Amino acid sequence: MINLLNFSQSQLADYFVSIGEKPFRAKQLMRWIHQFGVTDFSQMTDIAKALREKLAAEAEIVPPAVQTEKISDDGTVKWLIGADAVNSIETVFIPEADRGTLCVSSQVGCALECTFCSTGRQGFNRNLQVSEIIGQVWVANQRLKQRDGYDMLPAGERMISNVVMMGMGEPLANYDNVVTAMQIMLDDSAYGLSRRRVTLSTSGLVPAMDRLKEDCPVALAVSLHAPNDALRDVIVPINRKYPLKELMAACQRYLVKAPRDFVTFEYVMLDGVNDTEEHARQLIALVKNVPCKFNLIPFNPFPSSGYDCSKPHQIRVFRDMLMSAGHVVTIRKTRGEDIDAACGQLAGKVLDKTRRTQKHVPIVSVNE
Numbered sequence: 001m002i003n004l005l006n007f008s009q010s011q012l013a014d015y016f017v018s019i020g021e022k023p024f025r026a027k028q029l030m031r032w033i034h035q036f037g038v039t040d041f042s043q044m045t046d047i048a049k050a051l052r053e054k055l056a057a058e059a060e061i062v063p064p065a066v067q068t069e070k071i072s073d074d075g076t077v078k079w080l081i082g083a084d085a086v087n088s089i090e091t092v093f094i095p096e097a098d099r100g101t102l103c104v105s106s107q108v109g110c111a112l113e114c115t116f117c118s119t120g121r122q123g124f125n126r127n128l129q130v131s132e133i134i135g136q137v138w139v140a141n142q143r144l145k146q147r148d149g150y151d152m153l154p155a156g157e158r159m160i161s162n163v164v165m166m167g168m169g170e171p172l173a174n175y176d177n178v179v180t181a182m183q184i185m186l187d188d189s190a191y192g193l194s195r196r197r198v199t200l201s202t203s204g205l206v207p208a209m210d211r212l213k214e215d216c217p218v219a220l221a222v223s224l225h226a227p228n229d230a231l232r233d234v235i236v237p238i239n240r241k242y243p244l245k246e247l248m249a250a251c252q253r254y255l256v257k258a259p260r261d262f263v264t265f266e267y268v269m270l271d272g273v274n275d276t277e278e279h280a281r282q283l284i285a286l287v288k289n290v291p292c293k294f295n296l297i298p299f300n301p302f303p304s305s306g307y308d309c310s311k312p313h314q315i316r317v318f319r320d321m322l323m324s325a326g327h328v329v330t331i332r333k334t335r336g337e338d339i340d341a342a343c344g345q346l347a348g349k350v351l352d353k354t355r356r357t358q359k360h361v362p363i364v365s366v367n368e
């Protein structure tokens, strides 16, 4: 059986042609699947009965299964979603007054081993399929619509207006599937999100950033976390392959095609590790040729991480220094902490092939 949730509209059109049908049917089907949430072909009333039967014989629409749904005191919702019999991933909906943001996972685990990230700690299990990535949007959209008093809720609690590829995994390491899923997010016959409202966060896979700007330029966030190579080599190990100079140049190239005229640099605040005034000065010098905004993320602890979050006072000093240098800086509000839904806390259920969770991870401290 072919799961039609894996297809973008153009792939669906190719599929229709391959079974001797008109390609324009793809648009109708996208609307049934993604906008109306229909998985049963017999309900697709504007499609001829013969075609519905033909589809039912060889295709299916199978979203991933929801295992648990947790709602935080602050309204954040976290779904544990089954990727297969042994693995689960997590998807988080963050309501605000004027927008609703869905944080989507791209892989089961992650191979990149950033030392402060619980997903990285588990190691890599597998890439998610398109149906599992866009399936998170499908599932969240359906679940939100089914809530009690749905029509009375403020807009930001009702609908997914923004998607951030900031859940589990490195999205650019699952390039083809993530790009296809994002094309479905942008498709007017599916979720119709604007490119400015879909943000991909990467730890800095430079060649894939160059491909992305051609294939599917969406808003870009880069997980910087350190202002020099010596420290970044340790806490974001992919830096050894694509060091800061190359990463900054890739950001500049990306901006030529990007839907926004800045890159968002994410910077996790780790007490005594990357949060001193000297680090702030280095950071300002590092980004001087890249139009950017900063998003400072208070470190969210997880068991045996070996790190502490920077002191609130230190975060403010750091922010003020960046602002004095003319940068726009936000400090990310921690949402959904009571249900372990905050950044870097997404763990899902991963068959741990590495046993890394059981290894002792030393506290990192690097002197420049």
Ligand code: SAH
Pocket (backbone or CB within 6 Å): 114, 116, 117, 118, 165, 166, 167, 168, 169, 170, 171, 201, 202, 203, 222, 223, 266, 267, 268, 297, 298, 299, 300, 301, 302, 343, 344, 345
């Ligand atoms: N792999 C991608 C996207 C997923 S992580 C990336 O690294 O960009 C989304 C963001 O959460 C990244 O900026 C990541 O560095 C950050 N993060 C990871 N662990 C964290 C933690 N424990 N506390 C706060 N932020 C964390």
Ligand code: SF4
Pocket (backbone or CB within 6 Å): 110, 111, 112, 113, 114, 117, 118, 119, 120, 121, 167, 168, 169, 170, 203, 223
């Ligand atoms: Fe992977 Fe991102 Fe976590 Fe690093 S921060 S281990 S790239 S998910």
